[in-house]
Amino acid sequence: MAGLRAKQKADRTRRILEAATTLFRREGYDSARIEDIAEMAEVSVGTLYNYYQNKGDILVATVAMEVTEVLEGGARIVANPPLNVAEALRTLIEQYYDHSLYYLSKEMWRTAMAISIQQPDTPLSRRYTELDGQLCAQVIRLVETLQARGVVQAGVDARAMGEVFFNNLNMMFIEFCKVDAMALEELKARVNAQHEPIAALISSIKIV
Amino acid sequence: MAGLRAKQKADRTRRILEAATTLFRREGYDSARIEDIAEMAEVSVGTLYNYYQNKGDILVATVAMEVTEVLEGGARIVANPPLNVAEALRTLIEQYYDHSLYYLSKEMWRTAMAISIQQPDTPLSRRYTELDGQLCAQVIRLVETLQARGVVQAGVDARAMGEVFFNNLNMMFIEFCKVDAMALEELKARVNAQHEPIAALISSIKIV
DNA sequence: GAAAAAGATTGAACGAGTTCATTTTTTAAG
């Protein structure tokens, strides 16, 4: 029997993640007790710790799944972007933001981001940081694509611009998660207001 | 006797903050036990909790002091900035970064930033966020000042530019704190590489 | 197929942050 162990392992990993995500969403990260997660996943507390290093790691695993999906959606947009700088940026970023609250609540995001900052050397925090880097690379690729198609001026430093756009949208997302009352639409509007004037500056087609 | 209580209160607040900062620096945030902080400050654990809501609040209080000093230094630069966009930005940001590691270690910063993200509704996290807003406002004011002096093009949206510069320098500082091996000089160089091309775009004096 | 080795599971015990009923100190009133 090639892998009863492997099968059980995969099954338990999934059950723990499902139980944790359910409880994190229902009761909030802090209120969801490890003991309860273990019980719902039908494993002991000790076993849970064989699968995840600590409570935070379980959350960051969910985030990693989430960001992976966002990256896939983003790739489609970058492959064939609107041929207008501001609009292309808006489309990509909207994709990121709209997906963000589908699996995770603001509170879960806050916790995940806090963990990845506070303990950057755990494996899953590294993974989080790596995914962040891929998102940044995707924004840079968008600027490069637009430049290749003559929409962005040739002289523009695509890497610098992409990094700055990304850091801005990322920081704005953090602010968004910090304010429970803030709606997605407000976030999008504010980021767009920041990016539009810069987009105009680097755009080949000047609107006078 | 107008205020034995008030005097004792001020004294204890200070003693707790001093003890905590000492121990955070010496042993790291996590390893510094509340019991030890209380002992060094010559109060009981319960009393410590009368003065600060939790362990994190003590740290965030230190950060608040730190940022206040940075703001003062920045105000002097904004009042009389170098008349060159890239250089003015570099000078202000260098001031921020150089001051940042004077009182706080990278680990302390990481913890403080994590707390302000994770529990944004505690009084001291609010204070932190407010100070962040003041820093952002200062960067905006720099752009406005440069614009008023004819160094930045008249049509540029100073608020949008300032916000984006600030969010970028802030995000880059987070990355800096996440990587223990990264030196201040590398951080400055990378941020400068990002800002310089944008500075050139909005500058009145075009270098061809 | 039995026994040994390797791999996983378990839950009681531990540690550190936090709480709260009780006690002590300070202030105000008579």
Add this chain to the structure above:
DNA sequence: CTTAAAAAATGAACTCGTTCAATCTTTTTC
């Protein structure tokens, strides 16, 4: 000065994340 009321200090007890020695299960060996 005495006493009552208000404010603050205290530390033992509690909670919850985490660990680890003992136990059980699966795989491998012969």
